[in-house]
Amino acid sequence: MGRLPKHDKMGMKKGPWTPEEDLKLSTFILQNNTHGSWSTLPSKAGLQRCGKSCRLRWINYLRPDIKRGDFSLQEEQSIIQLHALLGNRWSTIASQLPKRTDNEIKNYWNTHLKKKLTKMGIDPVTHMPNHQQSKYFTNLCHVVQWESARLQAEARLSNPNCATKAPPPPPRCLDVLKVWVEANPGVEISNAMFNGFLASNDQPQNSTGNHRDDWVKGTMKNSHKIEEHTYPDTNYFIEEGDDLFSCWNVLEDGHLNCWDCL
DNA sequence: AACGTGCGCAACCGCTAGTCG
DNA sequence: TCGACTAGCGGTTGCGCACGT
Structure with a gap:
C-alpha cells in the first residue's frame, strides 16, 4: 500500500512512511x-x-484518538444524512463522527457509500431517488424523508413566513440543526425555524401525529429505540433491531405494513 | 501458475482562509 | 492595506492487493 519513496526538489522524502519515521513523529x-x-x-x-x-500523517494515522476499521451501520447512516445536508464538507462531517478522520470518511464515501446509494437508485450527489419505480426505493425511505426535511428547512430559511406551515422534520433534528448552524456561521435561526426543527417527541405538533405516535409506540412496545426513528406526520417509521433496520408504514385501517429490511 | 483488471486507501497537490508583522 | 507565511480542506493520484479469467 502507498507509494515508493521519492524525494522532491528540496530533498524532502515523499511516499509511504516507514515505522521508524512514524516512531520519530x-x-x-x-x-x-x-x-x-x-x-x-x-x-x-x-x-x-x-x-x-507530517501533519497529514499524524492527523490521519498516528493520532492516538482515532478509530480504524469498518464503519458501523449507525456511522454509515450519519454520513449519508450529513452528506445530504452538508455536501462534500468532509471535515464538518468528521467533526460529528468521533474518532473518524475526514480523509477516512471521504474515502469511505467515494469507495462504498456512493456505490451503495447508486445501487439503491439514489443519486449520491442530490440524494434524490433516480426513479420511484426502483425496487430499492422503499428500502431508502428514511434517506428520502431526510432529504425532504432538509429541503423544508432550506425553504424555511429562505422564506421565514412559511416556517409555521412546513411539516416537522425527522428525528434527531436538533442535532442536525446544530451541525447546520456550525456549517453556516452567520445565518440567523428564527424562533419559528427552531420550533420547526424540534422533534415531535419533545413538542408534538398536532393531535393526529401525536395520536399515531402513541399508537405506534403501544403496538411496537417490544421494539427498541422506536421513538428515535418515528417520522411524525408521515406514515413511515424505522424499527432498529440489533443488526438490521425494518421500514414500516401505517396503513389506513391501522395495520402495520413492513416494507423491507435493510 | 500467470496475467489482467478493478478496488481500497494512504499520501500528495493545489487552493483558500486565517494570522501576523 | 498588503504580502508572507502557515494551517487546513477537498480533490486527485498511484501503488499494492485481491479476485477473476
Missing part, C-alpha cells in the same frame, strides 16, 4: 505534548519530510 509530539509549528517540526524531530506531510 509520534515520540516527538507525545513527548512535547504538542506538534508546535508543523513547518519546523521535521527538523526538530529529525525527519526528512515536509511539515505538511
